[in-house]
Amino acid sequence: MNLVTILHAGMATGTVLLFATIGEILTERSGILNLGVEGMMLLGAMAGFSASLATGNVWLGVLAAVLAGGALSLAHGLVTIHFQADQVVSGLALTFLGTGLALVFGEGLTGQNPPLLPDLTIPLLGQIPFIGPSFFADFNVLVYVGYLLIPATWYYIYKTRPGMHLRAIGEKPEAADTVGVNVYRLRYLYVFAGGCLAGLAGATITLGVSPGWYSAQTTSGQGWIAIGLVIFAQWDPVRAAVGSYLFGALRRGILDLQGPATLLGFVNPLYINSNWGFFLKMTPYLLTIIALILGARAAKKKRLGAPAALGVPYIRGERGL
Amino acid sequence: MTHAVEMHDIVVRFPGVLANDHVNFTLQKGEIHALLGENGAGKSTLMNVLAGLYKQTGGILRVHGKPVSFNSPKDAIAAGIGMVHQHFMLVPTQTVTENILLGLDDPKFFLNLSKYDQKILELQEQFGLRVPPTAKIWQLSVGEQQRVEILKTLYRGANILIMDEPTAVLAPQEIDDLMNTLRAMTEQGKSVIFISHKLHEVTQIADRVTVLRKGKVTAEGIDAAGLTPAKLAQLMVGREVVFSVKKSRREPGDVVLKVENVSAHNKKGVPALRGISLSVRSGEILGIAGVAGNGQSELAEVITGLRPCTGKITVNGVDIANRPPIIAINNGVAHIPEDRGKVGSAPNMSITENTIMKNYRHAPVGNGWSIDFLKARNFARKLKKKYDILAPNVRVPARKLSGGNLQKVILAREISAEPKMMVAVQPTRGLDVGAIESIQTLLLEQREAGAAILLISEELEELFTLSDRIAVIYEGEIMGVVSTEETDIQEIGLMMTGSRREPQPSANAQ
Numbered sequence: 001m002n003l004v005t006i007l008h009a010g011m012a013t014g015t016v017l018l019f020a021t022i023g024e025i026l027t028e029r030s031g032i033l034n035l036g037v038e039g040m041m042l043l044g045a046m047a048g049f050s051a052s053l054a055t056g057n058v059w060l061g062v063l064a065a066v067l068a069g070g071a072l073s074l075a076h077g078l079v080t081i082h083f084q085a086d087q088v089v090s091g092l093a094l095t096f097l098g099t100g101l102a103l104v105f106g107e108g109l110t111g112q113n114p115p116l117l118p119d120l121t122i123p124l125l126g127q128i129p130f131i132g133p134s135f136f137a138d139f140n141v142l143v144y145v146g147y148l149l150i151p152a153t154w155y156y157i158y159k160t161r162p163g164m165h166l167r168a169i170g171e172k173p174e175a176a177d178t179v180g181v182n183v184y185r186l187r188y189l190y191v192f193a194g195g196c197l198a199g200l201a202g203a204t205i206t207l208g209v210s211p212g213w214y215s216a217q218t219t220s221g222q223g224w225i226a227i228g229l230v231i232f233a234q235w236d237p238v239r240a241a242v243g244s245y246l247f248g249a250l251r252r253g254i255l256d257l258q259g260p261a262t263l264l265g266f267v268n269p270l271y272i273n274s275n276w277g278f279f280l281k282m283t284p285y286l287l288t289i290i291a292l293i294l295g296a297r298a299a300k301k302k303r304l305g306a307p308a309a310l311g312v313p314y315i316r317g318e319r320g321l
Numbered sequence: 322m323t324h325a326v327e328m329h330d331i332v333v334r335f336p337g338v339l340a341n342d343h344v345n346f347t348l349q350k351g352e353i354h355a356l357l358g359e360n361g362a363g364k365s366t367l368m369n370v371l372a373g374l375y376k377q378t379g380g381i382l383r384v385h386g387k388p389v390s391f392n393s394p395k396d397a398i399a400a401g402i403g404m405v406h407q408h409f410m411l412v413p414t415q416t417v418t419e420n421i422l423l424g425l426d427d428p429k430f431f432l433n434l435s436k437y438d439q440k441i442l443e444l445q446e447q448f449g450l451r452v453p454p455t456a457k458i459w460q461l462s463v464g465e466q467q468r469v470e471i472l473k474t475l476y477r478g479a480n481i482l483i484m485d486e487p488t489a490v491l492a493p494q495e496i497d498d499l500m501n502t503l504r505a506m507t508e509q510g511k512s513v514i515f516i517s518h519k520l521h522e523v524t525q526i527a528d529r530v531t532v533l534r535k536g537k538v539t540a541e542g543i544d545a546a547g548l549t550p551a552k553l554a555q556l557m558v559g560r561e562v563v564f565s566v567k568k569s570r571r572e573p574g575d576v577v578l579k580v581e582n583v584s585a586h587n588k589k590g591v592p593a594l595r596g597i598s599l600s601v602r603s604g605e606i607l608g609i610a611g612v613a614g615n616g617q618s619e620l621a622e623v624i625t626g627l628r629p630c631t632g633k634i635t636v637n638g639v640d641i642a643n644r645p646p647i648i649a650i651n652n653g654v655a656h657i658p659e660d661r662g663k664v665g666s667a668p669n670m671s672i673t674e675n676t677i678m679k680n681y682r683h684a685p686v687g688n689g690w691s692i693d694f695l696k697a698r699n700f701a702r703k704l705k706k707k708y709d710i711l712a713p714n715v716r717v718p719a720r721k722l723s724g725g726n727l728q729k730v731i732l733a734r735e736i737s738a739e740p741k742m743m744v745a746v747q748p749t750r751g752l753d754v755g756a757i758e759s760i761q762t763l764l765l766e767q768r769e770a771g772a773a774i775l776l777i778s779e780e781l782e783e784l785f786t787l788s789d790r791i792a793v794i795y796e797g798e799i800m801g802v803v804s805t806e807e808t809d810i811q812e813i814g815l816m817m818t819g820s821r822r823e824p825q826p827s828a829n830a831q
Contacts, residue, residue: 175410179424180395
């Protein structure tokens with residue numbers, strides 16, 4: 001095992017989580033909880049892979065993935081924003097719907113070889129010893145898109161007018177409504193944005209990080225980890241990046257641990273009996289649980305944490321009567 | 322005379338309710354016009370139409386002589402109408418400046434807040450409304466938050482300002498400040514609509530008054546000069562109102578509740594009570610005065626066993642602090658909670674079930690593991706008759722009752738347990754004049770019967786009517802305890818803002 005390899009793989013795997021987490025942050029900041037990330041991601045993964053295969057153009061594949069995730073998210077938007085149904089139930093249903101659609105339309109995709117995302121090394125930065133090969137060399141382009149997305153989202157949320165409106169509709173929609181901000185329209189927009197990014201996360205898997213279609217195993221629960229990461233990140237894109245890359249590296253490190261016969265001079269038990277590896281595979285989920293617990297505690301502290309109106313449908317007529 | 326606003330024949334219909342029934346309303350330029358009415362009379366609905374939040378079912382709206390039709394609050398803002406809502410429409414996690422800029426087209430994309438902080442400071446100077454622009458809303462006092470709301474409308478160029486019950490949350494001194502601000506604004510040519518149900522304020526500040534009752538106008542734009550609160554009350558309620566219930570003289574008995582050096586945190590983990598000591602005697606009402614959020618709710622919760630605390634709380638000598646609520650109940654503590662719809666009652670359960678919530682454990686209603694519903698219903702029917710609870714029958718779910726009737730259900734339940742100690746939090750808040758009268762009478766009857774009563778209220782008039790002594794709470798500390806007969810609103814008001822600490826009179830030291 002080599003640290004550069006783990007970091008490199010962690011950044012790539014982490015990019016998947018990063019897109020999904022930042023997408024969910026945007027959605028939740030607007031006050032809508034969308035638990036369907038796993039479904040949107042898997043549908044995006046399938047759509048991206050399939051479109052790239054059909055058209056022979058990987059960029060059309062990426063576009064298809066983004067639109068597939070976004071389109072599916074609008075179903076959640078319709079149910080929770082327009083019909084004001086329970087967001088948890090709708091989100092869970094969306095996971096099943098997305099997974100189902102992906103598996104049905106993804107039949108026969110296994111073993112196919114569509115054009116994949118090109119790898120890229122950043123000039124100069126890629127040459128720096130250790131840093132270069134860990135963070136700036138031989139990544140698919142979406143990893144670098146992820147790097148740019150972090151500060152861009154942060155700046156958007158905290159330093160721009162639409163970002164201010166986004167924060168307002170998730171904290172106190174009636175305040176935004178009374179000054180003429182269209183709460184419903186913006187919530188649709190950010191549900192859609194979250195879906196698009198979940199779809200992009202899916203394409204990052206099938207067309208970049210671990211190419212191929214392995215039905216439901218393609219995402220293997222990363223959508224759920226993204227939802228945990230949102231809380232871990234306290235709805236902040238920079239913290240989301242830290243969490244995503246950390247979890248990415250962890251997923252990768254666990255796979256690698258099953259490799260060598262000896263580890264730091266000791267016999268590696270995971271090598272002797274590969275079933276032990278199942279316990280290690282649990283780690284990201286355990287950490288998600290710990291993140292959720294820590295997140296809940298942090299949220300109790302003043303004004304840090306969940307948008308106040310998260311999960312609460314906004315109904316104009318019910319106020320002031 | 323130019324009319325700033327003319328509303329003709331406004332009809333607003335909600336499913337099953339006619340909220341505004343052919344209402345006429347005119348606002349002249351440069352006047353303060355009070356809009357008066359009981360809860361549910363349709364004041365807020367009418368003003369929400371003017372603010373573009375609701376669309377009227379029928380009727381014509383003119384602003385500065387021009388017919389207008391508002392499809393959203395944005396249209397109303399563009400017409401120069403600004404509304405300060407009763408429940409502030411501010412985003413707590415954002416700064417003053419961000420809240421003022423919310424929904425505007427300038428800044429276009431990048432915020433550059435420091436530039437706008439400066440603009441807002443200039444606006445503050447013009448109207449004497451000071452509040453730090455970079456402060457987050459949650460860090461501000463209620464009075465300051467109201468200033469932000471007013472600034473919000475002024476920044477948008479409003480010349481017609483609607484204030485929805487602006488004084489309900491303010492301390493007396495803050496009310497004076499607000500009145501001065503409103504006068505300064507009318508002097509600069511702005512017009513103000515002042516929604517209220519506090520009669521003396523209306524006669525003090527308004528130039529003209531319009532009164533609504535059950536969605537209809539009972540007085541349209543009458544001159545405020547020479548109006549008496551009694552006359553206004555009659556217009557509001559539709560009958561003559563007995564103003565204050567009479568309190569008899571009564572020598573208090575032994576100490577029932579003793580609170581010693583109690584401290585507690587609030588929901589957010591911030592200290593809310595800091596070393597409170599109080600005592601209430603049998604047959605005595607101790608009023609707790611204070612601006613909302615100074616520890617009143619927490620005080621009620623520690624006494625009723627709903628919140629952990631440090632210090633000692635005894636009822637007739639039994640320590641009940643930090644013990645389950647059942648200990649307090651068994652020792653004769655009754656609780657009239659602030660939130661009658663969620664804490665005081667179970668909204669989806671029937672009147673019967675709500676009335677037996679304290680006595681279902683023992684005979685005759687229960688035997689420890691089952692409930693005799695026949696007896697329970699009889700019990701509920703008896704209470705319904707005795708306390709004059711208006712409902713078709715006792716199977717009606719609590720949520721269907723009006724505020725006044727629901728409060729009677731709660732009081733009936735608590736009083737039937739023959740309490741030695743009552744903790745009543747805002748017992749008459751939001752009730753109409755008639756219901757207030759009967760709730761206050763019930764509390765005084767309990768005082769006669771020898772209960773010790775801790776009355777927490779934000780209505781100073783109520784405290785002065787009912788209390789034998791008044792303690793003022795400010796930031797979790799008692800500023801002083803004074804005998805009602807030896808104090809006045811000014812003194813209490815000063816203590817409510819924390820500016821004066823009265824030495825504890827020796828007569829009250831136990």
